[in-house]
Amino acid sequence: MDITFIFFLGLIIALVGVIPPGLLNMTAAKISLKEGHSRGIVFSIGVCVIVTAQTYIAAIFARYLSNHPEVIDVLQRVAFVIFVLITIYYLFIAKTQPKKQASPKIRSKHSRFFHGVFLSAINVFPIPYQAYMTITLASVGWLDFDQISIISYVAGATTGSFVMLYMYIFFFDKIKEKSVTSQKSMNLIIGGITGVISIVTLINIIKEL
Numbered sequence: 162m163d164i165t166f167i168f169f170l171g172l173i174i175a176l177v178g179v180i181p182p183g184l185l186n187m188t189a190a191k192i193s194l195k196e197g198h199s200r201g202i203v204f205s206i207g208v209c210v211i212v213t214a215q216t217y218i219a220a221i222f223a224r225y226l227s228n229h230p231e232v233i234d235v236l237q238r239v240a241f242v243i244f245v246l247i248t249i250y251y252l253f254i255a256k257t258q259p260k261k262q263a264s265p266k267i268r269s270k271h272s273r274f275f276h277g278v279f280l281s282a283i284n285v286f287p288i289p290y291q292a293y294m295t296i297t298l299a300s301v302g303w304l305d306f307d308q309i310s311i312i313s314y315v316a317g318a319t320t321g322s323f324v325m326l327y328m329y330i331f332f333f334d335k336i337k338e339k340s341v342t343s344q345k346s347m348n349l350i351i352g353g354i355t356g357v358i359s360i361v362t363l364i365n366i367i368k369e370l
Contacts, residue, residue, distance in 0.1 A: 164313040171317025174294050179325035189326045190333035200273045205326040207277025216318040219291035224306040244359040251352030
């Protein structure tokens with residue numbers, strides 16, 4: 162398999178995964194707006210360090226699942242419960258944070274790097290997303306689970322994530338006034354996405370019964 166093709170597959174899939182407004186891309190944009198372009202980029206680099214590890218773990222996990230299909234059934238049921246709980250949280254429990262902005266002290270670039278690492282580490286969505294996508298790509302013959310292909314895919318996914326974070330930083334001035342960037346709208350978007358995933362997962366579970 163051509164590693165350049167695999168690289169661009171990883172890049173495109175990561176781009177699609179980071180397009181919806183979320184915690185990481187919106188935080189990168191807001192840091193850039195308040196503290197400067199370079200600090201937003203440093204934050205994004207911190208995010209991408211974790212994305213690299215998460216994507217690699219997801220690919221290895223997907224390779225294991227492709228050899229143990231019986232495990233997929235169990236994980237599917239666990240994922241359904243988790244996605245339902247996340248949907249309930251974002252649609253009914255999560256509240257919009259009050260606008261209390263006491264002009265925080267400018268943090269160092271190092272602290273913004275670790276800020277990106279921390280927020281990316283607690284955002285575990287890339288692992289199931291990338292695991293699902295790599296299994297799908299492997300099933301159609303577009304990805305092999307050899308080490309070179311995995312590394313190429315991971316490099317593409319990391320690059321794609323950084324490109325999308327940078328696009329948010331660059332275009333934030335154009336979208337910051339739109340309602341899509343409000344915390345309430347972000348909660349509804351995330352809750353809606355996980356709700357759709359929950360329904361699709363439930364349908365697949367019922368089909369297999």
